[in-house]
Amino acid sequence: MIKPQMRGFFEGYVTAMLWANTLTDTGAEIVPVDATAERDNLAWSAVRELWDDAVRFVDVMEDDLFAATRWRSWEELGHDFALNRNGHGEGFWSRGMDAVGDRLSFESHNFGEKHLFSESGRITPE
Numbered sequence: 001m002i003k004p005q006m007r008g009f010f011e012g013y014v015t016a017m018l019w020a021n022t023l024t025d026t027g028a029e030i031v032p033v034d035a036t037a038e039r040d041n042l043a044w045s046a047v048r049e050l051w052d053d054a055v056r057f058v059d060v061m062e063d064d065l066f067a068a069t070r071w072r073s074w075e076e077l078g079h080d081f082a083l084n085r086n087g088h089g090e091g092f093w094s095r096g097m098d099a100v101g102d103r104l105s106f107e108s109h110n111f112g113e114k115h116l117f118s119e120s121g122r123i124t125p126e
Contacts, residue, residue: 012078
């Protein structure tokens with residue numbers, strides 16, 4: 001059964017992945033797409049990978065995530081996961097959540113970096 005909080009967490013995670021972690025090849029170099037990546041262009045394989053990562057993170061860090069809702073919404077927590085795991089200099093650790101934020105940040109880094117790749121209008125896992 002899917003936990004009710006997963007929808008918010010997943011929405012925040014996907015939104016942040018699209019604007020902060022989607023790359024494209026300009027022919028000369030690989031560059032960030034920034035805010036132009038759109039959810040409708042996500043390939044099913046990308047949705048599946050993002051969902052699987054979100055579910056695993058929530059399963060592993062459930063207690064700390066519930067504690068973190070004192071400071072942040074589930075959607076904001078998903079956003080922080082995307083920023084933290086890719087080393088953007090913002091995320092759980094910078095939200096004033098003390099040890100809870102530190103543990104969430106540490107585990108985010110353990111998940112490793114994840115990027116999406118935009119090519120011909122389709123966004124796929126890198």
